[in-house]
Amino acid sequence: MAPDTILEIKEVTRLFGGLAALKDVSFTVERGKIKAMIGPNGAGKTTMFDVLTGILRPTSGDVFLKGESVVGRRPDQITERGMIRTFQTVRLFEGMTALENVMVGCHCRMESGFVSNSLRLPSARREEALLREEAMAALKDVGLHTRANEIGTNLPYGQQRLLELARALASKPDILLLDEPAAGLNQYETGELSSLLLDFRGKGLTILIVEHDMGLVMQMSDEIVVLDYGEVIASGTPEVVQNDPRVIEAYLGIEA
């Protein structure tokens, strides 16, 4: 595997009963790039994310994160190793403030456990202060630091999406998997999201994004891979993919 490849997906197949949700899917994601995974509904994109993050096991095939196979690992282990995802529907933690939500994002970066925390040992207190700092920084990065103490689920929808993003970023991942981050956002919010993501890429973050908003995809991505019925039907730069006849056929009726 090339040294600059953060994520390699190798012939991943996932069967549900007799149905192949993913069939022999292979592609790579290079460091510092934004790669989009697109395809009609039901193409297997969220299933792929589930496989990548350990929620599902592939029926066959392998996934390499920074050169190491992560198939069979628990989701929290994969997060620890530098790959984190957001969800299609907002899954903020209820009853917790924006700051607390993001602090959970930092969870895997710290170690203090039951004993050191119940006794409030200095090591735990130091970690707590550090966690708070990092969480606030993540909130600042997405522009939500003024609403740190509000209950996450009380925020307007667009800001909830940003909060999810901040929470994922707090874990300081090597690669970020975004599942339809622009869903439900208006044009202004989508534009903001786009500049934020480009910003993060500039800082070295690798992004794999599933999106239906073609404008966003074409504008932002360095590379695109197209799935249909669980198979890769095209991949390459936005220009190449846009003109690929198989892609156009798969998307008939959907605006590019």
Add this chain to the structure above:
Amino acid sequence: MSTNDSRQVRLLWGSVAVVAAIVVATLIDKGSIGLQLILSGLTVGSIYALVAMGFSVIYSTTRVINFAQGGFSMLGGMLMYTFSVQAHLPPWLGLILAVAIVTAFGAGFERAAINPLKDKSVITIIIITIGLSIFMTAVAKWIWGTDPVKIAAFTGEKPLRFLGASLVPQSLWVFGFTLLAVVLVFAFFNRTLLGKGMRAAADNPDAASLVGVSSSTSSLVAWTLAAGLGAAAGVVIAPINFAQYSAGTTLGLKGFSAAVLGGLGSAPGAVVGGLVLGVLETITASYLPSGYKDAVAFLILILVLLVRPQGLLGKPESVKV
């Protein structure tokens, strides 16, 4: 078929084989006493099966575990005592009145305490049904005191002889009623629109309401049915079991284990689970000190939950990610 499915099938047949082996071994070891044990096991098992069916009815439609299910049976039996023994009413009238009162009570409780709280957490609902169980036991103790009460058997007490073993006639009534109940419940949930709609409402409330079955209706019908079934069961059981204020809890726990074993949500499963549990319990009591008998139900419960939560005949519940 995936490896998990084939593992499950092997488990299923494996457990059937184990149970069969235990039964055969007992028969060989104990001869005609063994047959006696099996028959009492089947009798007690039918009692468990009836309670288990009540659990299944409510669970399969509302995903609620009604900890007071045993209480419905207990009240049925106690009310039957009041009507047929204390008030000297003819038994058929006593049966109808007892079942009617408990059914009305069950329906009323569902409207007052279950339906308004259907969105609350699992633990809240559990506490509510536990509260009901406590309430019913306490009321029974208040009204009828602590002594068990005797109700006349329907067709006499003279035991019937059968291959060296004996069976009281009331047992046949219990078997018969169990059979009737399982046929009716199965037919209701699989052949009527309301029943099928109710089962659908548990998994897909929107689709069900399109067919005219809201989850609210579903819940009400389920509780009414379970209360009525439980009460009728209680009446039929009472001549064998001696109705008593505390019977609800024991019946509930055993019936519950039987329901899980057979498969929560399956009426035939309830019968299978009940019979198997009854037989295994009775056999255990003949080999081990009697106190361990009760542990059988709970060991089976835990084993089933860990290894095959949908029980013998149930369908696995889809886990929403």
Add this chain to the structure above:
Amino acid sequence: MEGQLTRQSETNWRTYRTLIIVAVFVFLVPVWARFIPGDVLHMDIVNIMVLAGVYACAVIGLNLLVGYGGQISLGHAAFFGVGAYTTAILCTRLHWFPSWLGIIAGAALAGVVGWLVGKPVLRLKGNYLAMATLGLGEIAFILFQQVKGLTGGTVGILDIPPLSVFGLKFDTDFKLFFVVWALVMVLMLLSINLVYSRVGRALRALHSSEVAADAMGVNTSRYKVQVFVLSAVFAGLGGALFAHFQKYINPESFTLALSILFITMVVVGGMGNIWGGLVGVVILTFLPSVIQALPQWIPGLPSGLSNFSNYELVLYGLLLIGFMIFLPKGVAYGLARAGGFTEMRARHLRDRIKARKIESH
């Protein structure tokens, strides 16, 4: 304003302050209990408080498991019992065995049992977990009854020596009251620290959405087992104290009814609220006595109702149902709202005064 009510303080100080107030209030019970009207002996109250205290140990742990971690246990009386039997057996069989060590042993063994059963069982969720823990609790009860050589069977264990620590003997209710409640305050302190920490957030996250918590890097299965073990240790501690308080134990003390009582205390008190456990314990431990004493305070109550052991249980069941219908979030939440409203009014008043001062300049 909602934000003020529902946010957990970022520092622990506000809660510590409340803890100190509660502690003072509790330790002064022997003083202010004398002022309760009627034929109520204040020493009876101290006695009930000891019981409430040992129950509180179990309930505080259970609140962490249920209220914060979002799990269920209908079998916690088993851990209470393990703690009690451990110390009872050790202190009566080995006459030299110090009771304070017995208590530690009881808590530790309860924790070990919690770990052994927790690992497999916590893979289950919701109703299934409730059923499995219920089954486990019942099995423990049967074992307490049947393993006669160890536990004394249905007779139980008698003549348990009173608690003594370094020569100090706690043989009266009064002395036990202080020791037990001091321990309760320590457990509360540990809980508060835990809740406002990374661990507490992880628990609340996994309660809210296990999948999202996993995705964020929380090892949810490990946390579930850990908080389960913690609640088992706390319950074992309470049970061991219970043994030295009652001085005799038998299986009847550790039935399903007790498990249900524990979980009810958590739910009625208020899940997910740090004070929920204590509030629930106090309410439900005193409820039977309050119901019994009612005819004394409400002269009009007909004497037909005074067949105590009957109507008291009827009322208990009704109250349980009522609490769930009307106060599903628990009493502590209701109190917090009331407190929050008062605080809100106070702040509004202050703001209005300030505004007027500015105007008049």
